[in-house]
Each structure stands twice: as C-alpha cells, then as structure tokens.
Amino acid sequence: MISARFHPRRPSVAGGPGLAALLLACLLSMGCGGVSGDDDDDADGDGDGDADGDGDGDGDGDGDGDGDGDGDADGDGDVTVEDVCDEAALAFCESAEECCGTGWPGGAIDQCADAFGENCIRRLGTAAADGDILLDPQAVPGCIDGLRATFAGCPPFEPDGNVSACDDAFVGQLGEGAGCDDEEECEEALECFWYGDDEGTCTLMPGGGEECLDRRCASGHACLEDYAGVPTCFPIGRDGDDCVTFDDWADTCAKPLFCDQNDRCVPDVSLGRPCDAHRQCLSNECTGGTCTGEERPPIEYCDPDQFTFDD
Incomplete structure (x- = not known):
C-alpha cells in the first residue's frame, strides 16, 4: 500500500x-x-497439478498434493x-x-x-x-x-x-471475524484490525463518510473530526485531488500536500515562503504569514541505513 x-x-x-x-x-x-509445474510456457502449472485448493491434506496449504509449498504439483519446490x-x-x-x-x-x-x-x-x-x-x-x-x-x-x-x-x-483467504496477523491474510475489502492487546481480526473497516472505528479507517482514508465533531473517515487526497479543509492544522490531503483555496491538494510550502495556515508548510509551522521552524529531513538515498528494517 x-x-x-x-x-x-x-x-x-x-x-x-x-x-x-x-x-x-x-x-x-x-x-x-x-x-509452472509442467514443461510448457503457459504458467498455469497444469502438468497436471494446478493449485486448486482441493484440501489434499499434504500440509503445505497450496492444495496441489505435493507438499513442497510452491503451488504447482511437480514436487520440485521451484x-x-x-x-x-x-x-x-x-x-x-x-x-x-x-x-x-x-x-x-x-x-x-x-x-x-x-x-x-x-x-x-x-x-x-x-x-x-x-x-x-x-x-x-x-x-x-x-x-x-x-x-x-x-x-x-x-x-x-x-x-x-x-x-x-x-x-x-x-x-487473502480469511473471512470477516477470523483471527489474523497481517492484513494480507484477509479476504478482499477486509483488513487486519487490532484493538488494544487483542488478537488481530479481519474487519471491514469504515470508508469515506462513515464514522471511524477506534479512530481508524480503511486503507486510503484518514480519520478526522467533521464539522459536527464526529470522527469520520475521509479519502486521502493526492496531488490535484479534491479536498476538504477543517482548520489551520487539518485537511484531507496526504503529506507533503495541503488543501488550497480551490479545494485541491497541492505541494506544501518551503521555509521562508508565504503561508496562511500551519498545514500549508513543510515545517508545519506558519508564523506571521511565513513558513518557519524546521522542515523534516528528506530521504537520504545515499544512506543505506535508512532502508534497514527495524522491528
């Protein structure tokens, strides 16, 4: 995502x-x-052991009967x-x-x-x-x-x-209400939702216009309080998308974008440039009509450590 x-x-x-x-x-x-699991070029693995999920009991979960876990039936684990x-x-x-x-x-x-x-x-x-x-x-x-x-x-x-x-x-093969460890395990339109220390559950998360679930929403949406103060899911705006502004801090655009006077998502403003609200600035700080403070550092592509996974 x-x-x-x-x-x-x-x-x-x-x-x-x-x-x-x-x-x-x-x-x-x-x-x-x-x-594929055959010697042809068709990628369908029908030589003939397609991964049809027939519950063959081989223990690898791919349904093909050979136990190697690769989804075809040739037993080579390719x-x-x-x-x-x-x-x-x-x-x-x-x-x-x-x-x-x-x-x-x-x-x-x-x-x-x-x-x-x-x-x-x-x-x-x-x-x-x-x-x-x-x-x-x-x-x-x-x-x-x-x-x-x-x-x-x-x-x-x-x-x-x-x-x-x-x-x-x-x-994903897990239906609504099933326990999950990762979102990828859930069926289409479902997401793995954790509440506190409970086990993850495949859940149909709220989308645009719906009330947030524990202040969370479906992928591609953000939870914001609407004009009535109700936590509501709004679609995340990309560059050029329509958007909604709530106050000096909040709008529905992804960072680093803000919602302009035409209700369109546009790039944030850099230090020293004119601004009307904190949300317009890369630094998230607008003082006296000018973007001030410190901007978050950009990705340092020449530093491999920035791309090292850290649990």
Whole structure:
C-alpha cells in the first residue's frame, strides 16, 4: 500500500505504513509470473497439478498434493516463499540505491535486501504455508512494475510508486471475524484490525463518510473530526485531488500536500515562503504569514541505513 503521512494533530490511518510496510504490502507477490509445474510456457502449472485448493491434506496449504509449498504439483519446490521474499526485497532496495548518484557501498544492497527479505519470511511465510495467502500469478507483472518503481523520480519525502497493483497479486483467504496477523491474510475489502492487546481480526473497516472505528479507517482514508465533531473517515487526497479543509492544522490531503483555496491538494510550502495556515508548510509551522521552524529531513538515498528494517 502507498503510505501517507499527516499533519500534526491529525489522527493516523490504520496500519500507517512507512518504508518497511510499503514493501511488505508487496513482498509475497514477486517472482511467480510464468512459473509452472509442467514443461510448457503457459504458467498455469497444469502438468497436471494446478493449485486448486482441493484440501489434499499434504500440509503445505497450496492444495496441489505435493507438499513442497510452491503451488504447482511437480514436487520440485521451484517457487518458495523464501525466493519470493528475497527477490522482492532486492527489487525494493535497488530502487532506492538508484537514487544515490555515487551508489551504495559494497554489500549494502545485500544487507538491505536480507533485512527486508528475512522479515517477509518471518511474517508471511507461515501464512502462505497454511494457505491463508494464495498467489495470483496473472497479477504479478503489474505488482513488479510498481515495486521496481517505488522511488521513481527520487521523491524527497514519501515514495509514491504504484504498488497498489500488488493488492491483486496475493489473495487473502480469511473471512470477516477470523483471527489474523497481517492484513494480507484477509479476504478482499477486509483488513487486519487490532484493538488494544487483542488478537488481530479481519474487519471491514469504515470508508469515506462513515464514522471511524477506534479512530481508524480503511486503507486510503484518514480519520478526522467533521464539522459536527464526529470522527469520520475521509479519502486521502493526492496531488490535484479534491479536498476538504477543517482548520489551520487539518485537511484531507496526504503529506507533503495541503488543501488550497480551490479545494485541491497541492505541494506544501518551503521555509521562508508565504503561508496562511500551519498545514500549508513543510515545517508545519506558519508564523506571521511565513513558513518557519524546521522542515523534516528528506530521504537520504545515499544512506543505506535508512532502508534497514527495524522491528
């Protein structure tokens, strides 16, 4: 999922993905396109052992009867969760490294990829083996294109690559009310919701115009108090989108954008430029009609440590 940051005093979105979670939204969907269990080129694995979920009892959760966990029936284990995670992590890290003019030091890409890949395997490997997540090979190419373009244009603050296509590349199998550890395990339109210390539950989260659930909303929405003071879910605005302004601090645009006088999301204003409200400034501070304070530092693409996963 694409991440979004919000202005101060603005409640966050459920899940609030940062750099690491952005990758994790795509990790299980890499490396399966065109892979089959037969000797032809059709990627359908019908040689003939398709992953039809027939409850064959082989213990690997993929329904194909061979027990190797790769979704085809040839028993060779040619596509594993480990391979998927490792390749996806490498694509993500290489996308970041390409924004460093001098390149990363030797071994840094491998360290970055190892960290993300290991976290992917730890978090999603069991779910895939248990059949809580299934892969859709037909949706993989679009996911990969988006993942490799995570840092396209080298944005200074938030990666905005089109990784939403990855939502179609892996298919959650858990229905509403089922216990979950990750959002990817839940069926389409459901999200893994945690309340306090309770176990995560696959939940239909509120969308635009609906009252927030524990001040959280469906992905792509933010929880803000409407004009009546009711916590309500609003769609997150991207550059050029329609938006709503509530006060000096809050509007419905993703950071680093603000809602202008034409009710459109536009880029935040830098230090020293004219402003009318705190939410208009990159620093989130407008004093005497000028953006003041300190702007948050941009992504340092030449510092590999910024892309090291930290639980």
